[in-house]
Amino acid sequence: MTPVFQPASISAKFLPRLLQAAGGGGRDTRLLAMVIVLGLIWLSANVLTGGIFLSPRNLFNLSLQVSVVAIMASGMILVIVTRHIDLSVGSQVGFLGVLGGLVQSVWFPGNTHAWWIASLAMLAGGMLIGLIQGVLVAYARIPSFVVTLGGLLFLRNAAYELNDGTTIAPLNETFQILGGGQNGVLGGPLSWAAALAVTAYLAFNLRRRYQRKKKLGIRNPLRAFDLLSAAIWCLGAFGFVAVMNSYKRPGTDEAMGLAFPVLILIAVTVLMTVLARRHRFGRHVFAVGGDPHAARLTGINTQRVVLKVFVLMGFLSGLASIVLTARLNAAASGAGTMMELYVIAAAVIGGTSLAGGAGTILGGCVGALIMQSLQSAMVLLGIASPLQSMVLAGVLVLAVWIDTMWRERRPS
CATH class of the missing domain: 1.20.58 (Methane Monooxygenase Hydroxylase; Chain G, domain 1)
Structure with a gap:
């Protein structure tokens, strides 16, 4: 039979294929929609701010802000994919930041090696926190919402107790390079x-x-x-x-x-994408999120997978804490407050389903860029901080609603 040219069919497939070419993978057009939304946000913000939003200086600062959220969002995506949640990531950033500050300024003052000792301590501390929470979730079978909510409260107050709420500054000059700035x-x-x-x-x-x-x-x-x-x-x-x-x-x-935080983010994004899409561990993560019972029947140790995911989340929280603390050149117990909102919202906006089993690392980066772009625009417009949080909370609810509607209308 002679093939018939169907322009409508070709045009209907063009955008999903263009998204796949850009690296989104699959045929999920939500990522493309988010890129379009991001472009509209940028254009609107630039008009409302008189061209300040898209100035090189603001975009440079925006890249630093996005790096911290996107690093943690890449781990949060895997946590949510396994049908869990981690509400403690913001408190982890504050606690680990104070820990790193104490290593540099109190325990090893003036030591030229203090910056990497502090970095290792922050990464190890994050992994230990993830290990404890992962054991409670995977083996003690305590809901992750309860475990990480307890972690949020415990770590935030533990950060205060570590140094009586005193901000530690300045920090090691070499350590500051990891946060960007003129030397980083x-x-x-x-x-x-x-x-x-x-x-x-x-x-x-x-x-x-x-x-x-x-x-x-x-x-x-x-x-x-x-x-x-x-x-x-x-x-x-x-x-x-x-x-x-x-x-x-x-x-x-x-x-x-x-800036160095951008380079760190690029490395994390590439490695996490390879881990999620090419490595056996990533396939196990999505299998557990898709159907935990079926995953167990195929021989996957679902408890071990969940444990590893929480340990990985702790490691990335430690890495994000290094970047943020170095950029601020100060370790404060209040650092990372409400950051869990940005991280979870970035993952959900980027296409990660709260029902589990679906999500992309690249989508999380786009989601982080959208969240930080909204905040940056509101700061430039002089909107009060409480109203900013209200708007971002609304965006999170909207993203969850869109995800729910998408899953209900998705063909089985």
Whole structure:
């Protein structure tokens, strides 16, 4: 039979395929919708702020703010995928920040190695917290909501008790580099080199994919959308670097470039994506979230998977605490207050289902960008802090409602 050209059918498939080319994976168009929403937020905020929102300085600051939330959101996604929740992440950031401050300023004052000792202590502390909470959830069978709510209250007050609520500042100069700022950046040339490295990796990946498919006898080893995917990521990398380089060091013409928190976020996003999509552990996580009973019948140790997820969440909370504490150059017991709202909202807005079994790391990053963009816009517009929290809480409820409606209308 002669094939019939159907333009309507092709156009209906274009946007999902474009999303897949951009790296979203699958045919979930919610991520594309979130990117469109993000663009509308940016355009509206830029108009309302008289062009300040999209200025290089604000975008540089926005990249630092997004890094902290997105790092934790990448772990929260796996927690939610397994049908659990972690309400203690904000308190973990505050507690671990005070712990790191004490290591640098009280326990090892003036020690040149204090910065990495503090960093290791914060990461180990986060993993220990995750281990304790994971054991209670996975093996003691206490609901994660109760366990992590208790962790939220315990750790927030423990942070206060560690140093009687006193802010510890300043911190080790080397440690401050991890938080960005004037010294925590790559500079212009190295930032361009990073963009070139991304391009080289994409070209290498395309070549490897071409050779692998050719050996398998596939007639068209590379499709147009494979090339489109590489082009989108290359343009994104060079465009982002161009924006970061357009922000100059105060009083000079020297480009700031990519900040270290952004590099940390990129590394976390790549590693977590590989872990979730390519590694056996990631497949087990989604299997447990999809149907825990069926996962047990296939031989998956569901309790161990849940435990590992909480330990990983604790590690990422420690990493986020390092970035935030270094950026503030101070360790305060109140750091990270209400941050669990941003992290959970970022995961849900990015397409992670609260029913479990579905979510992407890239979606969580987009969700974090939306949440921080809204907050940044409200700050620039002079909106009071309580009203900001009210708006963001409303956004979280709206995101959950959209997720519920999407799941009800999704074909089985």
